[in-house]
Amino acid sequence: MSTTDPSPPPEVRDWESVQSSPEFQDLRHRLRSFVFPVTGLFLAWYLLYVLLATYAPAFMSAKISGNITVGLIFGLLQFVSTFAITIWYVRFADRRLDPLATQLREELTDGEQK
Amino acid sequence: MTLAAGVAGSSPVLNIVIFLVFVAITLAIVVRVSRRAKGGASDFYTAGGGFTGQQNGIAISGDYLSAASFLGIAGAIALYGYDGFLYSIGFLVAWLVALLLVAELLRNTGRFTMGDVLAFRMRQRPVRAAAAVSTLVVSFFYLLAQMAGAGGLVALLLNVTSKAGQSLVIAVVGVIMIAYVLIGGMRGTTWVQIIKAALLIIGAAIMTFWVLAIYGFNFSALLGDAVAKGGEAGAKLLGPGAQYGKSGLTKLDFISLAIALVLGTAGLPHILMRFYTVPSAKEARRSVQWAIGLIGVFYLFTLVLGYGAGALVGPAAINAAPGKANSAAPLLAYALGGTVLLGLISAVAFATILAVVAGLTITASASFAHDIYANVIKKGAVDGKNEEVRVARLTAVVIGIVAILGGILANGQNIAFLVALAFAVAASANLPTILYSLFWKRFNTSGALWSIYGGLAITIVLIVFSPVVSGKKDAEGHLTASMIQGVDFHWFPLDNPGIVSIPLSFLLGYLGAVLSKDKADPALYAEMEVRALTGVNAVKSTVH
Numbered sequence: 319m320s321t322t323d324p325s326p327p328p329e330v331r332d333w334e335s336v337q338s339s340p341e342f343q344d345l346r347h348r349l350r351s352f353v354f355p356v357t358g359l360f361l362a363w364y365l366l367y368v369l370l371a372t373y374a375p376a377f378m379s380a381k382i383s384g385n386i387t388v389g390l391i392f393g394l395l396q397f398v399s400t401f402a403i404t405i406w407y408v409r410f411a412d413r414r415l416d417p418l419a420t421q422l423r424e425e426l427t428d429g430e431q432k
Numbered sequence: 433m434t435l436a437a438g439v440a441g442s443s444p445v446l447n448i449v450i451f452l453v454f455v456a457i458t459l460a461i462v463v464r465v466s467r468r469a470k471g472g473a474s475d476f477y478t479a480g481g482g483f484t485g486q487q488n489g490i491a492i493s494g495d496y497l498s499a500a501s502f503l504g505i506a507g508a509i510a511l512y513g514y515d516g517f518l519y520s521i522g523f524l525v526a527w528l529v530a531l532l533l534v535a536e537l538l539r540n541t542g543r544f545t546m547g548d549v550l551a552f553r554m555r556q557r558p559v560r561a562a563a564a565v566s567t568l569v570v571s572f573f574y575l576l577a578q579m580a581g582a583g584g585l586v587a588l589l590l591n592v593t594s595k596a597g598q599s600l601v602i603a604v605v606g607v608i609m610i611a612y613v614l615i616g617g618m619r620g621t622t623w624v625q626i627i628k629a630a631l632l633i634i635g636a637a638i639m640t641f642w643v644l645a646i647y648g649f650n651f652s653a654l655l656g657d658a659v660a661k662g663g664e665a666g667a668k669l670l671g672p673g674a675q676y677g678k679s680g681l682t683k684l685d686f687i688s689l690a691i692a693l694v695l696g697t698a699g700l701p702h703i704l705m706r707f708y709t710v711p712s713a714k715e716a717r718r719s720v721q722w723a724i725g726l727i728g729v730f731y732l733f734t735l736v737l738g739y740g741a742g743a744l745v746g747p748a749a750i751n752a753a754p755g756k757a758n759s760a761a762p763l764l765a766y767a768l769g770g771t772v773l774l775g776l777i778s779a780v781a782f783a784t785i786l787a788v789v790a791g792l793t794i795t796a797s798a799s800f801a802h803d804i805y806a807n808v809i810k811k812g813a814v815d816g817k818n819e820e821v822r823v824a825r826l827t828a829v830v831i832g833i834v835a836i837l838g839g840i841l842a843n844g845q846n847i848a849f850l851v852a853l854a855f856a857v858a859a860s861a862n863l864p865t866i867l868y869s870l871f872w873k874r875f876n877t878s879g880a881l882w883s884i885y886g887g888l889a890i891t892i893v894l895i896v897f898s899p900v901v902s903g904k905k906d907a908e909g910h911l912t913a914s915m916i917q918g919v920d921f922h923w924f925p926l927d928n929p930g931i932v933s934i935p936l937s938f939l940l941g942y943l944g945a946v947l948s949k950d951k952a953d954p955a956l957y958a959e960m961e962v963r964a965l966t967g968v969n970a971v972k973s974t975v976h
Contacts, residue, residue: 333959345965353532361694364525368690371518371672372683378514379671384652385659387670389514396521397728403528404724411536411717419713423966 336426345418352410360403367392443771444590450779455608458627458783462612462620469619476821477544477798478708479619485715487626489722492706494625496523496697496723497632497730498574498788498851499581499758503781505731506764507757509738511747513658513669515676516738518686520731522693527727529863530698531720536713537870537964538704545795546704546862547803550869550884553956554877557808562884564803566861567701569888570854571796572838574702575789575831577850579606579839582785584755588762589778593754599840605786606836612790613797613828618709621790628780628787633726635780636733639761642768643740651736658742669742685926689852692930696855699862702795713967740764789835797827852928853895860933861887864941870964875945876952882944887937894929897922 336342371378371389378389469475483491501523508516542548547563582605583598592598612620647654659666668674676686697703707716741750741760744767753759765777801824806814814820842850865883868875895901899922926932945952963969 331959333962334955336962337958342962342965346961349965357529357532360525360528364521364690364694367521368518368687371514372676372686375671375673375677379673381670384650385655385670386652387514389671390517393514393517393521396525397732400525400528400724401728404531404721407532408717408721412714416714419966422962423968426962426966426968 331426336422341418341422345415345422348414348418352407352414356403356407360399363399364396367396443775444592446771446775447589447778450775451782454631454779454783455786458624459608459611459615461623461627462616465619465623466616469617471818471821473544473802473820473824475619476617476824477794477802478705479617479622481709481711483622483709483715485710485718486722487622488706488710488715488719490629490726491622491625491709492703492719492723493726493730494627494629494632494787495702495706495791496727497629497784499578499585499781499785501730502632502636502734502784503581503585503755503758503761504851505734506738506741507750507760508675509735510658510741510745510750510760510764511757512675513662513739513742514672515674515686517735518672518690519693520734522690523697524724524728524731526694526697527720527724529695530703531717531724533870534698534704534866535707535716535720538866539707539710539713539716540964540967541870541960542708544705544708544802545799546701546866547799547807550865550880551803551807552869552960553953554869554880557811559877559880559884560803560807562881563865564799564808566857566884566888567799567803568796569892570699570701570858570862571792571799571831572834573850573854573857574700575792575796575835576838576842577854578785578789578792579835580842580850581758582782582839583843584758585762585778585781585785588753588755588759589774595843598843602839602843603836605782605789606832606839609786609789609793609835610829610832612786613793613832614825618794621787621794622709624790625787628783629726631780632784633730633733635777636730636737639740639765639768639773639777640733640736643736643744643764646744654736654739654743657744658739661743661746663747665747669739681925684931685928688926688931689928691934692852692856692859692928695859695863695930695934697858699858699866700854701799701858701862702791704866705795705798706791737761737764741767744768793828793831793835796831797824800824800827853900856895856928856930856933857888857891859930860891860937861885864934864938868941868945869960872945873954873957874952875941876948876950878948878950879941879943879945883937883941886940886944887933890936891929891933894924894926894933897924898927898929899925900927 370392378387378392380388382388382391470480474480505516505519508519538549541552546567547560550563551559579602582602590601592601612624643654655670659669662669665674676682707719710716710719738760741764745760745763750757750760750763753763762774762778762781766774801820805823806812806820861884864887865880868879868883902919902922
């Protein structure tokens with residue numbers, strides 16, 4: 319696994335040592351510790367909304383002001399949360415993931431060209 | 433009486449002229465951009481990965497905002513109020529799954545098709561064949577929905593009431609779509625989608641503004657009018673339950689649908705393929721960001737349009753119109769701006785169907801040519817680069833013909849509903865396999881085959897033996913009547929199989945991987961993960 323050809327075609331690179339390098343593990347940890355909890359969060363929030371709409375229609379139909387109901391506000395909040403998570407993730411990825419990924423990619427590509 | 437005015441007010445000649453102008457302009461653009469093409473598979477399938485994130489994001493919304501979104505959701509809100517709104521929320525939230533878990537990693541590990549990613553560290557031939565089968569099935573359901581929508585529109589807008597006449601128009605739509613794909617490949621198809629997305633969103637924005645202006649920008653007043661116009665059922669429009677709240681079973685059906693919607697998007701092959709048309713993971717991220725913005729705003733528009741149609745046209749007139757719920761948006765256009773606006777909106781709706789069908793066709797043909805022909809039949813040794821593209825073009829023609837025939841047969845089925853079935857198949861067969869491949873080290877060939885074929889089989893069996901296909905009681909609700917009339921062989925009680933099929937598919941993928949003797953290759957997983965996260969060795973854009 320650790321044999322390195324003098325001019326390795328990309329396929330025979332030693333991927334496992336890259337994978338176990340601290341830099342890569344850091345990148346992997348950053349990605350996973352963001353996307354997994356956030357996915358759990360928005361799916362739970364969506365499911366809560368769906369369950370409320372299904373089993374608590376009276377609550378969802380209650381009027382807040384004029385004809386605006388609780389359910390309508392809840393629905394619009396799903397839009398707000400989706401937009402917010404999108405902006406949050408894009409900023410996170412731009413600042414916390416991209417620099418590390420670019421650095422790793424450049425190191426790997428430089429090794430290829432020598 | 434509004435009905436008679438609605439149909440009579442529509443000027444078929446004007447509608448056809450506007451539509452033909454759209455076709456002429458887009459065809460000219462498709463021919464123009466295809467001159468830039470360099471040839472070869474990469475260009476035909478993904479335009480050489482040369483689109484920007486913004487362009488691709490607009491094209492994705494063009495691909496995603498199908499006739500079901502525009503006509504189906506607006507109609508569902510007009511008739512069932514709040515329950516229609518639930519569709520759009522599921523369709524939107526689903527994009528977060530694509531953004532967080534799928535888009536960028538997929539961009540970095542594949543080239544043309546979903547099969548590229550699934551087969552990355554598996555045995556190529558069986559997994560690619562499975563990925564292609566599932567792609568073709570999902571695309572077929574989705575195509576049927578779009579073509580069925582075309583038939584309904586024709587009835588409403590062109591005053592073509594005979595079955596033969598409608599079939600002819602469906603055939604014409606199919607032929608134009610085949611032309612786009614053959615001439616323009618992914619490059620041309622993408623531009624059609626960009627133009628269509630712009631027209632659709634601008635059209636919906638104008639109508640939304642118009643409706644709100646009538647009510648002095650008081651949304652509450654608009655809702656009040658929709659309730660008043662709804663008569664006895666009107667009071668139910670503002671809260672959930674009008675469509676799905678009837679019994680414990682319909683409630684469960686709704687939850688099932690909601691799960692399929694939120695998990696289906698990230699498994700739709702024609703959406704996944706769009707991520708290969710941009711040069712990098714960062715641009716794939718930008719694509720989804722744009723898509724979420726545009727799609728979200730569009731669904732807010734449909735909320736206003738749906739209640740607007742309820743208030744200004746009224747459920748009675750909509751239910752009496754030829755396309756029922758699907759005709760709510762066109763009827764609203766007529767109520768607002770008369771014949772001209774109706775003509776414009778109808779042309780946009782046609783364009784919508786055309787663009788989505790073209791996107792589906794290129795995806796299905798790419799999957800057949802790249803996964804089945806080049807990798808399974810020819811074992812990766814295709815003679816010359818253009819042979820694969822030749823097969824893809826040929827497949828596009830065959831799929832086009834199948835779509836035309838299917839559309840003629842499915843004419844009259846509920847569009848939003850058929851799309852929901854496509855989502856259920858995508859969420860069951862594709863999503864578990866994609867997530868396991870990307871994130872689970874021990875996942876292997878048999879796991880992939882179990883989750884794809886298992887998910888596919890369970891979903892299809894449950895659909896065939898559901899009330900959708902046979903034995904639905906009409907008195908029970910306002911959902912579509914069964915596809916096959918007069919017989920009853922259903923034993924699965926729910927319309928949408930998602931709540932059963934999605935967890936089972938995840939379970940099958942897990943069991944298949946754990947129980948099989950072959951071990952996952954850790955070196956290949958290392959390669960896949962490093963490439964997925966860093967973008968090293970990702971296929972670069974060919975347009976510099």
